[in-house]
Amino acid sequence: MGPKEKKESCGSEKEGGIWFTISRRNFLTLAGWALFFAAIGAYLGELFGYKGFFYPKVLFEPSPKFAVGEPKDFLPDSVTTLKSRKIFVVRDGDSFKAISVVCQHLGCAVEFSKEKNIFECPCHGSKYYRNGVNFAGPAPRPLDHFQMVLDDNGRLVIDTSVKVPLETELIV
Numbered sequence: 001m002g003p004k005e006k007k008e009s010c011g012s013e014k015e016g017g018i019w020f021t022i023s024r025r026n027f028l029t030l031a032g033w034a035l036f037f038a039a040i041g042a043y044l045g046e047l048f049g050y051k052g053f054f055y056p057k058v059l060f061e062p063s064p065k066f067a068v069g070e071p072k073d074f075l076p077d078s079v080t081t082l083k084s085r086k087i088f089v090v091r092d093g094d095s096f097k098a099i100s101v102v103c104q105h106l107g108c109a110v111e112f113s114k115e116k117n118i119f120e121c122p123c124h125g126s127k128y129y130r131n132g133v134n135f136a137g138p139a140p141r142p143l144d145h146f147q148m149v150l151d152d153n154g155r156l157v158i159d160t161s162v163k164v165p166l167e168t169e170l171i172v
């Protein structure tokens with residue numbers, strides 16, 4: 001008689017239970033595969049980022065081209081600050097300009113002083129004339145001017161992706 005073969009199994013089979021039985025070797029094999037797939041999943045998750053696989057990788061930013069209203073919405077000889085757009089709308093008679101609020105020194109937001117009729121930077125004291133030209137402080141150049149046009153509906157439309165020379169103005 002040969003040696004008796006001994007099978008490894010969980011006790012539940014012997015006891016006539018309904019539980020699934022598995023050998024230690026099979027258990028370790030399954031655990032190994034589970035670890036392998038978990039590592040692959042973690043790697044792919046890192047690669048595509050959470051939800052990255054399902055969504056395009058784009059930045060959602062507001063359009064650089066936007067309407068700010070009709071000319072009559074701006075008082076004659078006024079400077080209107082559009083904080084959310086970081087723009088000054090400067091009206092002098094029938095002339096309109098769109099000037100950036102971003103200081104040309106280190107990028108602080110300049111403010112318009114009604115009393116002095118100039119733009120002043122609160123950070124390091126740069127000063128700009130009403131037309132955006134710098135005349136004091138560390139700012140190395142004038143404020144940026146952006147393209148402004150009148151659309152078919154009679155609204156002023158500014159495009160901050162298009163810089164224009166300082167002397168450019170929209171006459172309405």
Ligand code: FES
Nearest residue numbers: 103105106121124
């Ligand atoms: S950031 Fe405006 S003067 Fe420095």
